[in-house]
Amino acid sequence: MEIVISVVIGLVAFLHLYFLYFEMFAWTTKGPKIFREFPKDLFPKTKSMAANQGLYNGFLAAGLIWTFFIQDEIWKYNIALFFLGCVAVAGLYGSATVSKKILFIQALPALIGITLILIYR
Numbered sequence: 001m002e003i004v005i006s007v008v009i010g011l012v013a014f015l016h017l018y019f020l021y022f023e024m025f026a027w028t029t030k031g032p033k034i035f036r037e038f039p040k041d042l043f044p045k046t047k048s049m050a051a052n053q054g055l056y057n058g059f060l061a062a063g064l065i066w067t068f069f070i071q072d073e074i075w076k077y078n079i080a081l082f083f084l085g086c087v088a089v090a091g092l093y094g095s096a097t098v099s100k101k102i103l104f105i106q107a108l109p110a111l112i113g114i115t116l117i118l119i120y121r
Contacts, residue, residue, distance in 0.1 A: 001120040008113040009064050016061035023054030060087055077121050084110045
């Protein structure tokens with residue numbers, strides 16, 4: 001089960017590395033294609049705001065990647081729970097305020113990781 005937990009943590013970390021890339025470097029090019037309901041002229045105006053969000057997503061990814069280097073099992077899973085919890089809260093807030101898709105893309109994988117850790121650890 002540890003392998004499954006590690007895969008879920010890795011998947012959530014990878015997603016947040018992608019969010020970092022998207023929000024910091026591809027906001028004005030890919031943003032209008034992903035967030036079709038927003039006016040296209042919004043993206044250049046919000047480029048620095050999106051880059052700031054991307055940086056925060058990078059910190060979430062870094063925290064999750066850090067768990068792969070922690071030798072103490074208790075600390076490893078406590079740190080993973082903290083960062084997965086941050087991701088879940090951000091995903092729930094994003095789904096309530098921006099798009100319902102965020103619930104499935106961001107919050108659900110984190111909640112699955114939290115559930116697996118709590119059940120099997």
